[in-house]
Amino acid sequence: MGRILGFAVVLLVTCGTSACTRPKTVAPSRAVANAILVDVGGPPIDAAAGDLNGDGRLDLVSAVPEQRRIAVRLQRPDGWSAADPLSLPVGPHLTALADVDGDRHLDVVATAHDSGDVWLWLGDGTGHFSAADRSPFAAFQRERPHNHGLVVGDLDGDGDADVAVADQDARAVTVLLGDGRALKPAPGSPIALGGQPYPPALGDLDGDGRLDLIVPLVGGNAIASLRGNGQGGFDHFPGSPRPTDLARPYGIALGDIDGSGTLDVVAAHDDTDRITVLLAAADGRLEPAPGSPVSLGRRVGTRMALADMDRDGLLDLVGAAGASVMVARGDGRGGFVPHRAEPIGESWMAITADFDGDGRRDIAAPDRGGGTIRIWLQGL
Numbered sequence: 001m002g003r004i005l006g007f008a009v010v011l012l013v014t015c016g017t018s019a020c021t022r023p024k025t026v027a028p029s030r031a032v033a034n035a036i037l038v039d040v041g042g043p044p045i046d047a048a049a050g051d052l053n054g055d056g057r058l059d060l061v062s063a064v065p066e067q068r069r070i071a072v073r074l075q076r077p078d079g080w081s082a083a084d085p086l087s088l089p090v091g092p093h094l095t096a097l098a099d100v101d102g103d104r105h106l107d108v109v110a111t112a113h114d115s116g117d118v119w120l121w122l123g124d125g126t127g128h129f130s131a132a133d134r135s136p137f138a139a140f141q142r143e144r145p146h147n148h149g150l151v152v153g154d155l156d157g158d159g160d161a162d163v164a165v166a167d168q169d170a171r172a173v174t175v176l177l178g179d180g181r182a183l184k185p186a187p188g189s190p191i192a193l194g195g196q197p198y199p200p201a202l203g204d205l206d207g208d209g210r211l212d213l214i215v216p217l218v219g220g221n222a223i224a225s226l227r228g229n230g231q232g233g234f235d236h237f238p239g240s241p242r243p244t245d246l247a248r249p250y251g252i253a254l255g256d257i258d259g260s261g262t263l264d265v266v267a268a269h270d271d272t273d274r275i276t277v278l279l280a281a282a283d284g285r286l287e288p289a290p291g292s293p294v295s296l297g298r299r300v301g302t303r304m305a306l307a308d309m310d311r312d313g314l315l316d317l318v319g320a321a322g323a324s325v326m327v328a329r330g331d332g333r334g335g336f337v338p339h340r341a342e343p344i345g346e347s348w349m350a351i352t353a354d355f356d357g358d359g360r361r362d363i364a365a366p367d368r369g370g371g372t373i374r375i376w377l378q379g380l
Helices: none
Strands: 029-032 035-039 046-050 059-064 069-076 079-082 092-098 107-112 117-123 129-131 147-153 162-167 172-178 183-185 201-203 212-217 222-228 234-236 249-255 264-269 274-280 286-288 305-307 316-320 322-330 336-347 351-353 362-367 372-376
Touching: 046 092, 046 351, 046 362, 059 092, 069 092, 069 107, 092 147, 107 147, 147 201, 201 249, 212 249, 222 249, 222 264, 249 305, 305 351, 316 336, 322 362, 336 362, 336 372
Parallel strands: none
Antiparallel strands: 029 035, 035 372, 046 059, 059 069, 069 079, 092 107, 107 117, 117 129, 147 162, 162 172, 172 183, 201 212, 212 222, 222 234, 249 264, 264 274, 274 286, 305 316, 316 322, 322 336, 351 362, 362 372
């Protein structure tokens, strides 16, 4: 049976509610062609889901770069409402949710494409956020930063979330460790990757209980896999970076595709409709699955998801492909067959989460062309 193991990007926490969570404005939502459209007030390019106000429903944050803000949308029994937006001096690029300060409330983390900084807002459990002291925190101090990656997870085993940021032109990743309210560079950071990185992922590749770092190297035609030491440090696994047969890998998803009990890697490539499927051995080595690379019929974007969408016990691939969002069914051996697609204005990322609480995975994707987040309940 396919499983997703040790994948730490969004931490969902249930907390208490308060009457002060009532929003000042309302973000309308409506159903269009099987999708719910959540208005975020501008063109979004990234999104993350989590319970922000402790009511048991998943909420949304999304990066809206043209307005230099993070939009916060709370799910209500009768629709979606707007909480106070989070402002930045530059346009945000990537965003994530995690409990950075250890208070059991989700916090918001964001980066910008042309900045080496990381912004942090601390949540109070009611859907409201305040900027952390000394935010933003420097991940890279370069004349021309080129941020292409943000991922969060507990990298030092202290129970709260840490942050990893990738800079394309630095060819490196920096780990920032949370100490309760601030983020500080881990010893040994920045970590050389051997190529230009795009958005990384975290997961336990070798089953030692520690998060490892997997990074597509768009400029190196390879996948870097780094073993975490449980203290915020990383070293390359044997054989890393692992060359790919196709050029320019720029997006990855992690999951136990073949039911072997280890995490495997799916990599999307720029300028092609084919994906690379790498199966992991017990020692973390990555080898191509039979039949890899696989054609999907359309190029998918940098942020994909692996989830059992049809409830057959096998992981399927969910991705955004510019003008559509698609699902490809997994065969349990590393193969994927395109199953269904739905049109969208413009999107290159998709996430899966249970938005309606029915125990099944739903799909959400930012629609830059429509200024909304589109949600397909129970998938496509």
